[in-house]
Amino acid sequence: MTEEELKDDWSKRGFSFGQGTIKLGDGVEEASHGDREELVVLRIGAGRLKFTVGDKSFIVEDDREVLIPAKVVHSIKNIGTEAAPICFGYRAVDTSELNY
Secondary structure, three states: OOHHHHHHHHHHOOOOOEEEEEOOOOEEEEEOOOOEEEEEEEOOOOOEEEEEEOOEEEEEEOOOEEEEOOOOOEEEEEOOOOOEEEEEEEEEOOHHHOOO
């Protein structure tokens, strides 16, 4: 999926769209968003990211979309061999309806 297709898809689903780069060895340490869900996509051929979302950890490669629910503590670390370009977006949610 091209960036424009991804941006259009996310917009239809109510998510904002941004781009960034996670330098080799860097990441996001234990963050959470009280009233927003977050989507993150590592662009194709861009390396490897280790996600921890709640109590689950997993490795992401090549254009896999990761949904991080509102209020859930998460972290991301670049464990690849190069800088990792990502796309990310947020969508507001009604936290009174959340069951976690």
